[in-house]
Amino acid sequence: MLPFARVTIIGIGLIGSSIARAVRASMPGARLTGYDADADVRETATRIQLFDDVTDTPGASVIDADLVIFCVPVGAMGDAAAAIAEDLPADAIVSDVGSCKADVVRALTEALPGATIIPAHPVAGTENSGPESGFASLFHGRWCIVTPPEGAPDFAVARVSEFWRRLGAEVETMAPDHHDRVLAITSHLPHLIAYTIVGTASDMEEVTQSEVIKFSAGGFRDFTRIAASDPTMWRDVFLANREAVLDMLQRFSEDLSALQRAIRWGKGDELFDLFTRTRAVRRSIIDQGQDDPAPDFGRTHE
Amino acid sequence: MLPFARVTIIGIGLIGSSIARAVRASMPGARLTGYDADADVRETATRIQLFDDVTDTPGASVIDADLVIFCVPVGAMGDAAAAIAEDLPADAIVSDVGSCKADVVRALTEALPGATIIPAHPVAGTENSGPESGFASLFHGRWCIVTPPEGAPDFAVARVSEFWRRLGAEVETMAPDHHDRVLAITSHLPHLIAYTIVGTASDMEEVTQSEVIKFSAGGFRDFTRIAASDPTMWRDVFLANREAVLDMLQRFSEDLSALQRAIRWGKGDELFDLFTRTRAVRRSIIDQGQDDPAPDFGRTHE
Incomplete structure (x- = not known):
């Protein structure tokens, strides 16, 4: 059984595009949707077929998602989250891949009150950027740190952890601070x-x-x-x-x-x-x- | 024609053993002699056949050399040079591979008054140490900086430069300071x-x-x-x-x-x-x- 059936990635750079490739490789049954604020990036993502769908608005990308992952710079998390607030399904789990977590937890919680937010940070990357620099094995053997805020439901933490394990990562849980x-x-x-x-x-x-x-x-x-x-x-x-x-x-x-x-x-x-x-x-x-x-x-x- | 026919390497670590391997590969006609102050290192060098001869004393290693290269830590250059002063042939060229040059020029000149000293620094290496960590291609495509002291004879600079080119390096000349x-x-x-x-x-x-x-x-x-x-x-x-x-x-x-x-x-x-x-x-x-x-x-x- 897949941990998530409909995965949305917002922000299609090195990490976002690597997750898309890794999901395709390890969870071929999952439906993948992508959105990026940059129209050129959306066009590239469409051309190289990273997703089942690339949408033209952030809201459209999350409409039937059960997992939404923000892969944007940490300073852009709050705005990116606000842009999907109206369309986010109530039972979707929201995550991200930001390199610092306390600030991101704050920004996501403020923008999406009531949502189930399970931030994560895959400690992996290269010096290259952009949708064409990603690759499916980027997370193999690397650690992904899941940083649930206080009171986050265990089942949600477990599903996000399982998702990362499927991508080849080892998972560790830690407080954001x-x-x-x-x-x-x-x-x-x-x-x-x-x-x-x-x-x-x-x-x-x-x-x-x-x-x-x-x-x-x-x-x-x-x-x-x-x-x-x-x-x-x-x-x-x-x-x-x-x-x-x-x-x-x-x-x-x-x-x-x-x-x-x-x-x-x-x-x-x-x-x-x-x-x-x-x-x-x-x-x-x-x-x-x-x-x-x-x-x-x-x-x-x- | 070989730039040097009888090469002596004093100090058989990563760089010394890489030079030996590179000479074997690119100048098979040259005779190679090695010495190291550490008896275990001499034994290893003998066992893995890095040289034609590994001598038990520093003096014996230089007796018929036309090039002597010190591949010891820069703080050990003075003593290593003093140890061969009595046996160094008058027409031999003395060089080294130290990572700083003004201090080494001073130490070698003091220990070997009257000798032809043409220091050099191959800008190459790995994090590994010892005679078994060297390899022949270490200098390929890397720079070797030759730093002749004032008044050094041009022909000697040219021969040392040619030696390094044969090992695959590109050569640049620079003042020690x-x-x-x-x-x-x-x-x-x-x-x-x-x-x-x-x-x-x-x-x-x-x-x-x-x-x-x-x-x-x-x-x-x-x-x-x-x-x-x-x-x-x-x-x-x-x-x-x-x-x-x-x-x-x-x-x-x-x-x-x-x-x-x-x-x-x-x-x-x-x-x-x-x-x-x-x-x-x-x-x-x-x-x-x-x-x-x-x-x-x-x-x-x-």
Whole structure:
């Protein structure tokens, strides 16, 4: 039995289009409807046949849905939800894929009073954006964090969890606030730092841009991947999860100052100890299947 | 004609063993001799037949060499060079693969007065260490920066450059000081930041280590790769290239503070502008063949 028979996806980017492809692959019996605010995106989605139906209005996309998933930037969740409020069936479950949850729970609850809202966050993605960059296996072996608000009905949590398992994800349940602190350190701060260092390198006056590009294989290029992620999505994440991000950033800055001091005063032992400790973290990530064990992430070497 | 007929490699780690393999593949006529201060490493190198000869003393390894390449951590260059001073043939060219050059030029010149010293830095590597982690194609399509000291003879620069081209690298010549500033931003600072954030994440008390590992696919795992690099090598790099690293770190910290302020005050436009600019840098790196164009670095998705 399918956890949902009529799935509507609002926002057809990397994640929305990957969910559509994954539903087709793993739940071929489900009816898929899509909507995006951008007419060009709707046209592309129609052309590449991601859905059974792509509707021209948000309301039309949810009329007979039993699951509605918002796959829009977190700052756009409230408006996107308000736009379907009148047409949402009373028994539909509403979910989303936003990268921060407390703010999204608030926005969805305000826009859809009385609806059953079970937010979720699949911790997966690539640096590419748009409906043509999705793929069905994106969620395989990755975690999806389900963050039910207080008082959410168990059966609804169970159905959303089962949906994600069908897409190949492993599911963990977490309170929205705790989710936001975990992701602040495992995802939001890394993105912020990557964006910063790529900006710093671009602004060097004595080292040319061409030198930065040429010699990026020394480490810099690893940062450019996540610094190529969708700008709108990430602007919204930092604004919506501000408190947790600022707290993590403060901790990071303190640690960086300590290293700076160790370098200035030639304290090699402190550096060596940290560098040994961090090696073990990578090993755990590989042991738990969350990254490629091949050197260089398995990049091709001709 | 081979640029060198008798190549000696001192220090048989990732880079030393990759050079040995690459010489075998691209210059099969050259005689290869190796030495490492660690008897276990010498034994491994002998067992896997990386060299024609592995010697038990540093002096014996250079006796008839026309090229000697030091592939040891930059803090060990001076002692490694002093150990061969008495046996080095007068017409041999001395080189190295250190990640910072001004300090290494100083150390080698002091230890080997009168020798022809042409330092070089292949900007290539993986997070793995040791003689068994090397591979012949490591330098293909990567840059090797040759940093001759003032007054170095042109013919020697040309031979070392030709050697690296035979190994598949593209060669650029640069003054040692400029090299150190370029690499401070493209390699040393990225490593420092990666080590820091992996340390920060490990120290969180409220987010468990297991959560950090599980949800690392949100971005954190990209940093763990270079934070798994060789601790001794990197300790030495930061101490040897201290001034340039501290300067780049200062610029980075200022930029990070500006972003922190933008987040605190909700200045979404500033964030969006930076995030758009950084996307272009990634495109240039891919256009110039310095990274894999596939999403996620071409990591396998099952």
